Amino acid sequence: MPSTDPRHRGQRGVSLVESLVAAALLGLTVMTGMTAWDTAIMSGRQAVHEAWARCVARAEMEAVLNAPFSDNPTNYASPVGVTVSVGNKTGDPDLRQVTVVVSGSGVSGYRLDAMKARATSGNTPVNPQEVLDGCPPP
Secondary structure (H helix, E strand, O other), rough: OOOOOOHHHHOOOOOHHHHHHHHHHHHHHHHHHHHHHHHHHHHHHHHHHHHHHHHHHHHHHHHHHHHHOOOOOOOOOOOOOOEEEEOOOOOOOOOEEEEEEEOOOOOEEEEEEEEEEEOOOOOOOHHHHHHHHHHOOO
């Protein structure tokens, strides 16, 4: 608001209150931007870890499904952080339930289930290192 006092008519500038309001608004804007940036980085990191877990789970599942069919289901040798269990929960001797769980490396637990049939089984033994070779580490 312009001054009506003739002595202060030529003075221009910003009052202390205006400066404080501008500084507060700038501070809020910077804090909001930094919070959004941090959230974006954390979400991106989580997405990378989840993509790695999906890649490892699919690769391990393919390896187990292509392995020879066994009448005595056992756990397969798996990479660190990957648990594979094969069981006969269906009652059919020609079917096995395969469960692959990937945990660790920023992933709370990614689970993949499938059925393995004697008729469609392969004859390639499972090599845990080959499973990880196709999935770059997060």
